[in-house]
Amino acid sequence: MTLIDRIIRPEIRALSAYVVAPAQGMIKLDAMENPFGLPEALRAEVGAALAQADFNRYPPAGADPLRALLCETMQVPAGYDVLLGNGSDELIHLLLQACAKPGAAVLSPSPSFVMVQMSALFNGVHYLDVPLLPDLTLDLNGMLAAIEQHQPALIFLAYPNNPTGTLYTDAQIEAILKAAHGLVVVDEAYRPFAPASWMSRLPEFDNLLVMRTLSKLGLAGIRLGYMAARPGLLSEFDKVRPPYNVNVLTQTAAMVLLRHIDVLDAQASVLRAERGRLVAGLAGLTDVHVYPSAANFLLVRFAASAPALSAGALATEVFLYLKSRGILVKNMSNSHVLLAGCLRITVGSPDENRQLLDALRVAPLAVGS
Ligand SMILES: Cc1ncc(COP(=O)(O)O)c(C=O)c1O
Structure with a gap:
């Protein structure tokens, strides 16, 4: 050996x-990147802000100003907060890590975003999938049966789904939220291109988390993901977050760029x-x-x-x-x-x-x- x-x-x-x-x-x-770069004037503004950043210090650990600006810009409901990740990839890892009790399972339709399965493997969580129907729409009955049988700690729904581009219906997601014994993560990575969102519906469901990223909006290079949920839930995931996971360059650039979200x-x-x-x-x-x-x-x-x-x-x-x-x-x-x-x-x-x-x-x- x-x-x-x-x-x-x-x-x-x-x-x-x-x-x-x-x-x-x-x-x-x-890779679902935005093909347009930033306009020159905006690059210069980001450059000037970066030149002032404290490279010698660890970044602000809680990133409070950035979290507040994201909540405001992205219409996170009042009383709700966001957890930041080094891309939403990291948030997926944090979720799996925190829920990885012995025997815990995560459920996702398939095909879907590969990182969920990878992260389940890394964290010793059982990965369960329910294949989409042949027309690539959701097999709701299959999902409900899997929820009943396996009681997964986490259910991941990419909304719209990668790689199919499909949006599940409101009724399907509501049924899953109601049947779930654990948490339901609605991953809205493609929010800038989708006609609908679950962000404003967070207060209706205690077990709902809405995850997003700035990657597809045009900032894949800075690696910034965010996840909204009720504060009591977020604070548990915050415990597994490495304290300085969002570096000072990302925090500084995002503060400038979110003010120019237009x-x-x-x-x-x-x-x-x-x-x-x-x-x-x-x-x-x-x-x-x-x-x-x-x-x-x-x-x-x-x-x-x-x-x-x-x-x-x-x-x-x-x-x-x-x-x-x-x-x-x-x-x-x-x-x-x-x-x-x-x-x-x-x-x-x-x-x-x-x-x-x-x-x-x-x-x-x-x-x-
Ligand atoms: C559904 C979904 N979630 C999350 C991500 C990861 O995004 P990030 O760049 O924030 O790690 C992707 C990337 O392709 C994705 O398709």
Whole structure:
């Protein structure tokens, strides 16, 4: 037995590290980033604020001013507070860590955001999933049965869901909130692109937490996630938060940028309009199905009409073809049985989307129009 075999948990040894595809010089439509940078004047304002930051000190541990500004900007209900994370990824870890009693379980529809399953594994929590229905909508009966049978400590609902882009209905989420024995986390990472939110409904449900991030709004680089819930609940999760988890650069930049939220909101509005144009363009291709999306990405299924090629193989060919043209999207085809033949395409700038559609139209594959 090697030192590593003796020391590292077998379930960790069996994993591969999270792979981020190299994207130097490519049109990057794989990671749900906002393609627009910050305007020059705003960059300068952030730069000036950063120049004044106390680099020699630990950051303000509670980040009180930033929390207050986030609550105000994001319409967190009165009497409710937020917990901050180094991205919402960290908040997911904190939730799992705090709830990891022996035998505890976390439930999520699948396919959904992979970090929940990873975090469950890291924290020794049972991960339970209920597959979506074949049309990628929620299997509510399946979810309710799993809740009854396993009584999960946590239920994660990405709203809209990654990678499908679907919004579950109000009635479905209400039924889950009422049936749950534990906590229900509504993960609104894609809030800037969605027509609805559960934030204002926090006071109705004691077991509801609403999680969000600034990543998709245009600030993926600063890594700032936040989670709102009633104070008694948040303070428990705050106990597992590393005291200085949000660094001074992030806190300082966010304080400036949240005061200019209109700039980021305007960019999100362009992307929502671009999403519509992209849907229309993709729908004009042969053998392509585009799922309705309330996020800044589209799940697209390539159905091979040529019997020699499976849907999965066609999606992979399209993925590789786009890559050869300098366009990076995410191949979901092998990630879940319900996603065979699927690519996930982030909505880019008008020019990037045009280049994507142009490339697909002239593709030497079954999909060209
Ligand atoms: C549903 C969902 N939640 C959370 C995240 C993570 O966001 P962050 O950048 O804040 O860690 C993602 C990122 O893709 C996501 O899709």
